[in-house]
Amino acid sequence: MRVEQRKWNKKAGWKILSDLGLGSNAQLVFVFGSTDLVQDQNLFGEVRSTYPNAEIVVSSGSGEIIAGKVSQHTLNVTALHFEKTTIKTLEINLDDVKDSFDVGAHISAQIEKDGLSNLMIFSNGNKINGSHLLTGLQFNLSEAVPITGGLAGAYDPFSSTYTGLNTVGTEGKVIGIGFYGEHLKIGHSSKAGWTPFGPERFITKSTNNILFELNEEPILDFYKKYLDGLFEDMVEAIRIYPLGIKTDHGHERLLRAFLDYNPENGGALFAGDMPEGAKVRMMRSNVNSLIDAAGEAAISSMEPFEIEKPDLAICVSCVGRQFVLQDWINEEIEGVTTAFGDDMPMAGFYSYGEIAPQAPKQKSALHNHTMTITTFKELV
Incomplete structure (x- = not known):
């Protein structure tokens, strides 16, 4: 070759x-x-x-x-x-x-x-x-x-x-x-190089790759609860602290990248599925x-x-x-x-x-x- x-x-x-x-x-x-x-x-x-x-x-x-x-x-x-x-x-x-x-x-x-x-x-x-x-x-x-x-x-x-x-x-x-x-x-x-933090939550409302609620709480409210004061814009917080979906393979998590937010319906668009009932946690990382x-x-x-x-x-x-x-x-x-x-x-x-x-x-x-x-x- x-x-x-x-x-x-x-x-x-x-x-x-x-x-x-x-x-x-x-x-x-x-x-x-x-x-x-x-x-x-x-x-x-x-x-x-x-x-x-x-x-x-x-x-x-x-x-x-x-x-x-x-x-x-x-x-x-x-x-x-x-x-x-x-x-x-x-x-x-x-x-x-x-x-x-x-x-x-x-x-x-x-x-x-x-x-x-x-x-x-x-x-x-x-x-x-x-x-x-x-x-x-x-x-x-x-x-x-x-x-x-x-x-x-x-x-x-x-x-x-x-x-x-x-x-x-x-x-x-x-x-x-x-x-x-x-x-x-x-x-x-x-x-990946990302680690989970914060409480584990269930996806309680979603449609394919659009996430609306975690534990029956609107997605922006969930982020505001834990990151308020660090970000003026919670949409930016989702981008910096993505969500990791728990898988069947031990402690591994599939990370999902945030793409867009629709303020009219409160839906956050992710690059892959956010299935209802799945367990997720916020993820964080650093340069190193x-x-x-x-x-x-x-x-x-x-x-x-x-x-x-x-x-x-x-x-x-x-x-x-x-x-x-x-x-x-x-x-x-x-x-x-x-x-x-x-x-x-x-x-x-x-x-x-x-x-x-x-x-x-x-x-x-x-x-x-x-x-x-x-x-x-x-x-x-």
Whole structure:
């Protein structure tokens, strides 16, 4: 497996980070960038002319990861050539299906199953219920096939997100990439670095991923009870102190990222399901915990390779981590780079949701507030 990378920004234009002359031999290209740049037809045309035969997968983010750094308002391109691995892609438009579950069910039904070793998903981030998407994806797939990837992001947490397959990014698309054959070894890990605090509460009123009440108390009143005086705006408090849903796996919790609040009905929109009856607690973190967790995710993602180094890492971190890290955001990526080594290619973006198994031999799940990493190594 060979990897080359380049990036574009308005001031400097294109910068070649690595050049192996892949050109027409590239089979897969990841394009991650800001919402305006992934929609730029001229830039996409330049990527297409450089890699005329590749499947080009596009996703927007709230920050772009490449060459061990986080950048803003850039377009980052990672081109791949496989020696013995086959890939197949497909795209589903949200307007063409019933709901988020149906999107996943269509992908898992249409993707070829024979020899499928891994499925990557890059989805619209603000018009989809990520939990229902995962349920649909798993409907027609073997549990042995890990699903990784993420939901597209945007700098403004309330604005549109964009994805595309062999076209500029547009709203409402979900992209699937199937990897086939025995020669591609894949690792994955998702680490959070958040800890619960405060009382455990039940979700007493919700509709899918819209939360109204905890213990029959409006969501903003609940936060005000515990955080009043620390925040003038309780909506901001939900963003800084997300909720963790208790799972069946010991002390593990699935974190849910807050996206928006509707003052008319008192509903808080989250990136994944908030099921009635579930037990939740507020979660908190700090800069050091998030940086340490990112490094742990990198180390864990390399476990399948033993002493060999992966060929590539795709990193999907959550926009919610940015609110805590702020000026320390590059340190999170430096923690990942330290684990991988400076010479290993990595790319990714900050998202509205991350997709990976919660632990080895478990089903894939939608995560929030995590660093989620997929690593690839082709054996030739």
